[in-house]
Amino acid sequence: MNLELRKIEIKDVVFGEVPGVKDGVLTVCKQDIIDELMEDVNVKSIKVDIAKPGEKTRIIPVKDVIQPRIKVEGKGNGFPGVTSEMVQLGSGKVNVLDGVAVVTIGDIVGFQEGVIDMWGEGAKWTPFSKTLNIVVDIEPVEGLDPHTHEATVRVAGLKAAEFIGKAGKEAEAGVVDKYEMDDIFTETSKYPDLPKVAYVEMLISQGLLHDGYIYGVNSGKILPTLIHPNEELDGAVISGNCVAACDKITTYQHQNNSAILDLYNRHGKDINFVGVILTPELTTLEGKFRTCDYTAKLCRTLGVDGVVVSEEGYGNPDSDLLMICKRLEDSGIKTVLITDECSGWDGMSQPLADTTPEAVAVISTGNVSHVVELEPADRVIGSAEAIATLAGGWEGCLKEDGSMVCELNAVIGATSEIGYHNLTVELY
Amino acid sequence: MEHAFVVVTNNPLVGKDLGEMKFVEGSYEDVLIKVRDLVYEGHQLISHPLGASMRMLFSPYRSVLVGAERSETSEVYALTIESSMDTFRRSTANRNVDHVNADDYARIDLELLKEAIKEHGIIQREKIQEVQ
Amino acid sequence: MSYKVLYYVNQFFGQVGGEDKAGMAPVIKDEKVGPALGFDQLMGEDAEVVGTIICGDNFFNENNEEAVKFIIDAVSEKNPDLVVAGPAFNAGRYGMACAGVAKIVADELKIPVITGMYEENPGLETSRAKAIVVETTDSAAGMKKALATMSDLARKMLKGEKLGYPEDEGYFAQGKRLTVFSDKRGSERAVEMLLARFKGEEFKSELPMPVFDRVAPAAAIKDLSKAKIALVTSGGIVPNGNPDRIQSASAQKWGKYNIAGKDSLEGEFYTIHGGYDPVYANELPDRVAPLDMMRKFQKEGLIGEVYEYFYTTTGTGTSVGNSITFGSEIGKELKEAGVDAAILTST
Numbered sequence: 001m002n003l004e005l006r007k008i009e010i011k012d013v014v015f016g017e018v019p020g021v022k023d024g025v026l027t028v029c030k031q032d033i034i035d036e037l038m039e040d041v042n043v044k045s046i047k048v049d050i051a052k053p054g055e056k057t058r059i060i061p062v063k064d065v066i067q068p069r070i071k072v073e074g075k076g077n078g079f080p081g082v083t084s085e086m087v088q089l090g091s092g093k094v095n096v097l098d099g100v101a102v103v104t105i106g107d108i109v110g111f112q113e114g115v116i117d118m119w120g121e122g123a124k125w126t127p128f129s130k131t132l133n134i135v136v137d138i139e140p141v142e143g144l145d146p147h148t149h150e151a152t153v154r155v156a157g158l159k160a161a162e163f164i165g166k167a168g169k170e171a172e173a174g175v176v177d178k179y180e181m182d183d184i185f186t187e188t189s190k191y192p193d194l195p196k197v198a199y200v201e202m203l204i205s206q207g208l209l210h211d212g213y214i215y216g217v218n219s220g221k222i223l224p225t226l227i228h229p230n231e232e233l234d235g236a237v238i239s240g241n242c243v244a245a246c247d248k249i250t251t252y253q254h255q256n257n258s259a260i261l262d263l264y265n266r267h268g269k270d271i272n273f274v275g276v277i278l279t280p281e282l283t284t285l286e287g288k289f290r291t292c293d294y295t296a297k298l299c300r301t302l303g304v305d306g307v308v309v310s311e312e313g314y315g316n317p318d319s320d321l322l323m324i325c326k327r328l329e330d331s332g333i334k335t336v337l338i339t340d341e342c343s344g345w346d347g348m349s350q351p352l353a354d355t356t357p358e359a360v361a362v363i364s365t366g367n368v369s370h371v372v373e374l375e376p377a378d379r380v381i382g383s384a385e386a387i388a389t390l391a392g393g394w395e396g397c398l399k400e401d402g403s404m405v406c407e408l409n410a411v412i413g414a415t416s417e418i419g420y421h422n423l424t425v426e427l428y
Numbered sequence: 429m430e431h432a433f434v435v436v437t438n439n440p441l442v443g444k445d446l447g448e449m450k451f452v453e454g455s456y457e458d459v460l461i462k463v464r465d466l467v468y469e470g471h472q473l474i475s476h477p478l479g480a481s482m483r484m485l486f487s488p489y490r491s492v493l494v495g496a497e498r499s500e501t502s503e504v505y506a507l508t509i510e511s512s513m514d515t516f517r518r519s520t521a522n523r524n525v526d527h528v529n530a531d532d533y534a535r536i537d538l539e540l541l542k543e544a545i546k547e548h549g550i551i552q553r554e555k556i557q558e559v560q
Numbered sequence: 561m562s563y564k565v566l567y568y569v570n571q572f573f574g575q576v577g578g579e580d581k582a583g584m585a586p587v588i589k590d591e592k593v594g595p596a597l598g599f600d601q602l603m604g605e606d607a608e609v610v611g612t613i614i615c616g617d618n619f620f621n622e623n624n625e626e627a628v629k630f631i632i633d634a635v636s637e638k639n640p641d642l643v644v645a646g647p648a649f650n651a652g653r654y655g656m657a658c659a660g661v662a663k664i665v666a667d668e669l670k671i672p673v674i675t676g677m678y679e680e681n682p683g684l685e686t687s688r689a690k691a692i693v694v695e696t697t698d699s700a701a702g703m704k705k706a707l708a709t710m711s712d713l714a715r716k717m718l719k720g721e722k723l724g725y726p727e728d729e730g731y732f733a734q735g736k737r738l739t740v741f742s743d744k745r746g747s748e749r750a751v752e753m754l755l756a757r758f759k760g761e762e763f764k765s766e767l768p769m770p771v772f773d774r775v776a777p778a779a780a781i782k783d784l785s786k787a788k789i790a791l792v793t794s795g796g797i798v799p800n801g802n803p804d805r806i807q808s809a810s811a812q813k814w815g816k817y818n819i820a821g822k823d824s825l826e827g828e829f830y831t832i833h834g835g836y837d838p839v840y841a842n843e844l845p846d847r848v849a850p851l852d853m854m855r856k857f858q859k860e861g862l863i864g865e866v867y868e869y870f871y872t873t874t875g876t877g878t879s880v881g882n883s884i885t886f887g888s889e890i891g892k893e894l895k896e897a898g899v900d901a902a903i904l905t906s907t
Contacts, residue, residue: 052896053740109532126742147536175816195758204480206538207543220461220543244481249503258747270755278505283544284475284493285508306754315515316476316487319508334752334757341767342482342519347737348689355769362754362767365746369483369519370739394524395487407523408739409482419746428736 001090001230002180006173007098008011012133013050013218017310019164021171028134036163037136038243042144042152047137049101049381053117056390059103059135061386062114063153064239065128065250066102066161070095070169077190078162079235081153086256087216090230094135095168099177101131103250104157105382106138108149108209113390113410115243115374122151122374125414128252128422135381146208152153154240158251167394177231179264184274184302187267191286194272195305199234201418202320204241204248204313205280211240212249212312214278223297226302229260231409232276242255246311246368246414253413259338273300279324281317288320296327304335311417314340314368314409322356329358338362340415341425343367345407351425366423369407370382394425431466432496433474433548435541436463439489441534447495452506455525460516462490465510469499473505475535475544485519487533491541493548496514563607563718565832566640568631568661570654573646573700576707582653584616585623588744593706600646602711608720610661611638615716617653619808621834627657633668642718645691646738647676647706648683650698652810656877662691670763672717676706677732682810682879684732686854693719693732720902773880778901790867792890794875795841795848795907796833807874808834810838814886816893824852835876836907843866867899875906 010023016027024105051057071077074092078084084177101334103116116128123129181187188196203212206221212219214227214237227236237254249257260276267273279295282288299307301355311321319337328335341351341364351367380387390410391398398404413421435442438452438459450466452459467473467485472495479485526533571581574592591598593612600609613634620627636644643665645658663686666673673691674906676686678698687693692713696706709730713724726733743750749766756763781787798806804815825845831838848851854866871890874905875883894902 018519021583035554058825101488109536110529111486111526113483146539190618197754206480206540208482209537210540220547242741243479243483245483248481258745259750262745262747264750266755271758281480282547283540285473285505287547288476306758308750310702310747310750313480314482314519315478315480316512317480317609318515319476330827334754336754336757338750339767342515343737344518345522347739348735349521350770351737351767352769354515357769357771359767359769361757361764362769363750363753364766367737367739369522384564388528389526390524392524394522394530416746419750422742422745423739424742424746424749425737426725426740427733428723428738 001228003230003234004093004096005177005179005233007175007177008095008168009174010097010099010132013052013100013134019167021168026100026167027410028167028414032392033136033160033163037117037138038158040152042140043138043156045139049135051118051133051381053123053130053132053133055380057118057370058380059116059133059235059381060103060113060114060382060390061106061107062116062245063106063112064157065241065252065412067164067252067255068097068100068102068161068168069104070165070170072203075152079158079238082213082238083158083162085214089234089236091227093167094234095171095173096122097165097168099132101128101133102157103128103135104138104150104153104160105135106153106169107148107383107386108153108242109218110385112242112386112391115390115410116412117374117377118170120375121372122411124198124413125236125372125408127416134164137382141177150209150240150242154384157295158238172376175380179233181228181267181273183408187272187274188216191268191272195268196274197263197271197308198274198277198299198304199263199300200277200279200299200307200309200313200324201257201259201319202274202279202281202309206283206316207354209242213240215236219278219280220282224277224282224291224297224298227276227278229264229273229276232260237278241312245412246409247417249312249416249418253416253418253420254281257418257419259308270287274390278298278356281312281320283316286368288323292320292323292327295324296331299328299333300331307340308336310338310419313326316343318352318354322359323355326356326358336363338365338417339416340368342369344369345371358387363419364425365421366408367425370416371405374412376396430461433493435491436466436494437491437546439491439534439537440463441538442491442541446541449522456487457516459492460509460513463494464513466489466494467505467509468501470501471495472502473508474548478525479540486523487537487538488525488527489534491537493544512517563641564610564639565603565607565644565714566591566635566638567599567609567612567614568645568658569594569596569614570644570657571614571616574612576614580781582616582618583843585619586613586615586627588613588634595647595703598707599711602707603714607642608714610640615657619655620657621653624660629780631661631664632669635665635671640671642673642714643733644710644714645673645675647694647696647703647710648681649696649700649702652679652682652683652812652879653807655681656810657684659687662687666690674710674714674717675690676710679697680879680881682877686877689734695732697731708841719876724866757829771876781901784863785861786864788865788867788898789854789863790899790902791851791854791870792896792902793905795878795905796874797829797841797845797849797872800828800830800831802878806832806872808832809874810877810879811874814871814890816869816871818868819851819870820868822851822854825849832906848907867897891902
């Protein structure tokens with residue numbers, strides 16, 4: 001497969017009548033976006049705002065983040081299987097509005113948190129304070145069942161990104177990233193001496209607000225599956241996950257999966273990157289045993305020497321992570337895990353309840369209970385109730401001057417377990 | 429493979445239509461304690477005691493599936509429930525239970541429970557039709 | 561500005577005397593005694609030792625409430641910016657006392673504490689999270705180096721500077737897992753760690769798994785009614801008067817006592833354990849080491865016999881190293897005596 005991600009560097013976003021990119025300024029037409037999304041009969045109203053890095057703006061509760069793009073050569077614009085007809089992804093040329101993110105908000109349930117602060121202390125803790133965010137607030141019609149409600153908001157976000165992405169169709173790309181990888185046998189004949197490496201990407205797959213999709217297929221309904229890294233970079237995997245703000249994988253992070261990119265970067269030099277295995281994190285223990293066995297079996301079938309495993313979420317997925325690790329290490333496959341941890345407010349708690357001695361190489365992307373202070377915002381995009389939920393964590397977390405303290409677990413992407421962000425934990 | 433299950437729950441939305449139920453008057457932690465006791469009495473632990481995110485640990489409600497029949501106590505299940513209780517206590521040490529959103533938690537817990545029963549039903553074929 | 565430091569030493573380093581003075585009640589002196597003098601010189605203009613508390617090691621451990629009160633009073637009178645205790649090297653009771661000072665002063669009075677210990681000192685585990693504990697040698701021969709490190713760190717603590725990594729600065733990690741920003745994102749670190757593994761290079765897991773000392777359980781006894789069972793406790797139950805002087809904390813030894821012909825420990829035994837309220841154990845020592853129930857089972861024929869000696873030590877503050885030694889020694893004796901099983905009770 002041969003994929004080109006052609007990056008159009010965007011320095012500013014403005015509202016205007018005619019969408020397009022000129023001198024690094026992206027113009028979006030607010031009414032066009034609203035009209036496009038209102039075509040869904042389940043959508044009652046749409047609001048569109050822009051939030052820029054440095055502004056004293058808070059976005060809450062974030063549902064998903066999506067990168068706006070357009071495919072300019074080859075098949076499969078949008079998100080095949082969800083917003084467009086099914087085609088094979090992973091090849092062609094894609095214009096990417098680099099530096100721009102579509103951020104969807106809309107509370108399906110009251111306890112969603114998911115905060116992005118665009119300035120100050122809060123901005124340090126989320127990767128999405130550095131992007132120019134086009135915030136789409138989606139209110140569906142009343143009376144929808146929760147599954148339809150979630151699907152409406154999810155699909156509206158994808159459509160918005162696809163629609164906005166059209167503005168980049170004619171624009172001149174700056175950096176062009178090329179991702180080319182042939183079948184495993186060809187690559188192995190090219191690099192016979194390099195260690196073969198697979199990436200296991202675990203996906204929360206447990207039901208409403210806890211789902212992921214591969215070409216539109218709910219990941220809870222599959223056995224672990226092998227896909228080409230280009231497919232994920234080209235939009236094959238999307239998020240349906242509305243909880244786990246700090247460590248869920250947003251659609252943007254699938255499109256720009258840092259683990260895939262960093263493995264690709266070494267492909268042909270230090271390693272032979274043979275592919276991505278998508279593994280559902282199920283609810284039942286029998287289900288977990290099955291998927292973990294199956295994942296390890298796929299790795300063995302590929303004959304890999306090493307694996308990077310990333311988790312999504314916290315709690316029951318920790319069991320899957322360690323089971324996969326044990327199975328791989330027992331097969332003689334060197335394994336590195338990426339996960340976050342909960343070591344309490346003061347970092348003094350033993351961070352893992354589930355342990356396995358085989359987990360000798362672990363990357364920690366931060367303590368989800370680490371406490372951060374957020375100043376009062378000048379502008380809030382989203383819902384005051386969500387802030388109340390955020391501020392209701394414990395007695396005294398809302399201070400008199402309007403600032404509040406919250407745990408990192410409320411901050412979007414803070415402890416990303418695909419290693420998208422740069423937090424770590426050090427022992428003192 | 430033992431098929432029949434019992435729902436251990438403190439969620440008022442969980443009805444008898446889903447199957448046999450042990451209703452716990454109490455908190456999320458009380459549900460875990462009940463599950464632990466059942467596991468030590470030899471019940472299979474069918475669904476994982478914890479949710480998949482920190483936020484779901486602040487829920488006032490939780491439903492867990494255990495096997496209906498008793499056999500020997502399983503070390504795997506005992507370790508799973510014990511480590512889950514440990515994680516629960518550590519993660520919620522400083523946190524209030526989110527009662528304001530209790531109704532939403534109850535709804536989502538019910539949805540996730542149905543999903544777990546369906547997932548269990550892949551093994552337990554004859555039950556698939558009962559849950560929609 | 562010069563900061564104020566209050567110093568804590570035991571009877572030996574306080575130049576009062578040796579083991580015979582270990583029971584001395586605490587005193588406070590305005591002058592700098594023993595290591596306090598050396599520490600004061602190292603601090604130069606930055607800080608001054610304004611007093612030295614001298615307390616007997618046994619007194620601290622056995623009359624803890626009184627010792628605690630004395631320290632609280634001394635701290636409120638001298639109002640120091642930092643309290644220094646030790647270094648205790650590998651002296652167990654001294655280490656426990658330094659740990660006690662850390663608990664009161666750092667944990668409750670919120671004044672920083674620095675001390676120094678050898679890695680096997682039983683005081684380390686209870687104090688490392690509360691105080692900065694400098695790693696020392698196992699004997700006072702390392703005093704000069706210990707004081708140098710302690711004064712370097714004390715200077716930073718007084719000035720509110722962030723301490724470097726424990727391994728670089730020479731103190732024991734406190735077990736605080738701090739979330740910090742890395743210069744590389746997580747996925748890049750993961751790929752680099754995998755490459756290091758391929759090349760056989762050293763790598764440092766960012767989330768080390770805890771290491772448990774697992775002991776495989778012995779096979780079950782086939783016929784209890786013929787088994788010889790021994791009673792072993794870490795609850796500090798000893799004959800009245802504690803003839804072998806087993807320590808009430810940080811035990812350095814264990815004892816064995818003949819119980820042949822006795823139906824209960826009542827009246828002849830008591831507890832010297834420093835870690836729990838002794839009232840109920842003294843009332844009936846069988847509550848800790850249940851000889852009475854063992855005899856009942858013996859009479860009922862549930863077990864064959866009770867081994868004629870029972871073994872005892874104190875668990876509180878006792879180092880893992882000592883515990884392993886005690887366990888191996890006791891286990892060897894029991895095996896040689898043909899004991900089939902032992903009941904271990906803790907408190």
